[in-house]
Amino acid sequence: MPRGVVPRQPARTGRQEKVRAGRPLPGAKADLKRAGQGGKQIPRQLSRAQRKGGPSRSRTTTGPGKAPKGYNPIAPERVAEILKRLNDLYPEVTCALTHRSAWELLVATILSAQSTDVNVNRVTPELFRKYPTVQALAALTPEQLEPDVRSTGFFRNKSKSVVGAAKKIVADFGGQVPDDMDKLLTLPGVARKTANVVLGTWFKKAEGVVVDTHVFRISRRLELTKENDPQKIEQDLMKIIPRDRWILFAHQVIWHGRKLCFARKPNCVECPLENVCHAGDKTWSTVEMHKDAKA
Ligand code: SF4
Numbered sequence: 001m002p003r004g005v006v007p008r009q010p011a012r013t014g015r016q017e018k019v020r021a022g023r024p025l026p027g028a029k030a031d032l033k034r035a036g037q038g039g040k041q042i043p044r045q046l047s048r049a050q051r052k053g054g055p056s057r058s059r060t061t062t063g064p065g066k067a068p069k070g071y072n073p074i075a076p077e078r079v080a081e082i083l084k085r086l087n088d089l090y091p092e093v094t095c096a097l098t099h100r101s102a103w104e105l106l107v108a109t110i111l112s113a114q115s116t117d118v119n120v121n122r123v124t125p126e127l128f129r130k131y132p133t134v135q136a137l138a139a140l141t142p143e144q145l146e147p148d149v150r151s152t153g154f155f156r157n158k159s160k161s162v163v164g165a166a167k168k169i170v171a172d173f174g175g176q177v178p179d180d181m182d183k184l185l186t187l188p189g190v191a192r193k194t195a196n197v198v199l200g201t202w203f204k205k206a207e208g209v210v211v212d213t214h215v216f217r218i219s220r221r222l223e224l225t226k227e228n229d230p231q232k233i234e235q236d237l238m239k240i241i242p243r244d245r246w247i248l249f250a251h252q253v254i255w256h257g258r259k260l261c262f263a264r265k266p267n268c269v270e271c272p273l274e275n276v277c278h279a280g281d282k283t284w285s286t287v288e289m290h291k292d293a294k295a
Pocket of ligand 1: 260261262269271272274278281282
């Protein structure tokens with residue numbers, strides 16, 4: 001070693017020991033205040049790297065790990081607690097698509113694929129003014145409808161589905177939207193999600209659980225399912241959620257996805273479900289995170 005160079009010594013202040021003992025980092029007090037935890041638990045503001053699933057640069061945070069042995073995310077008490085909190089948060093929510101009949105709701109739901117409800121609600125009033133009945137739409141070719149639904153995206157497929165559904169409803173169901181799952185599934189462009197929206201919201205029939213992009217993501221984050229396929233997710237949800245909650249549950253989760261549990265940066269710090277949620281892609285957490293529980 002060259003002369004004059006002294007190896008680095010531990011500081012006499014003992015600050016290393018304080019860090020090892022888990023002293024909160026500067027800023028943690030503000031986090032505590034925000035969380036209203038009263039100093040019992042140190043909430044973790046995750047670093048950018050950690051939010052992306054990478055390693056943490058902070059000494060007080062640990063990355064998501066495996067769920068502990070014996071932990072049952074679908075235990076009836078846990079599911080009941082989640083349902084209760086959703087109820088408190090969104091007591092009277094319903095479908096955000098504007099509609100005055102089962103037919104209008106069916107069309108709006110077909111148009112909502114890969115689009116926002118706001119966007120669809122901009123298009124449908126004029127659409128139903130121009131074509132007020134199922135028969136009026138059944139008389140069109142898909143190409144004639146395309147300009148009217150263009151702004152909702154995927155307009156060629158959507159035009160085909162809407163005109164095809166109108167023709168079949170007129171030909172096979174006397175111009176009335178059927179209130180039966182099997183019959184609805186025979187309509188072009190209608191899968192279980194759309195059928196569940198119409199049955200639940202218009203006919204008040206709980207035949208299944210709507211699994212749209214929000215329900216898909218949040219059910220996985222809350223560990224209500226481990227599946228990746230909407231139909232399998234629906235089956236899982238139908239097993240653990242009481243049937244009389246199927247319709248409302250889907251509406252509540254959809255609203256939760258719009259208001260707080262965003263796909264990219266969920267607003268966990270404001271979320272009343274935070275301490276029952278172990279999602280691996282949370283942006284802030286007071287509880288351990290499970291790496292498999294993510295969108
Ligand atoms: S805590 Fe975060 S990830 Fe979990 S439900 Fe709430 S917003 Fe979504």
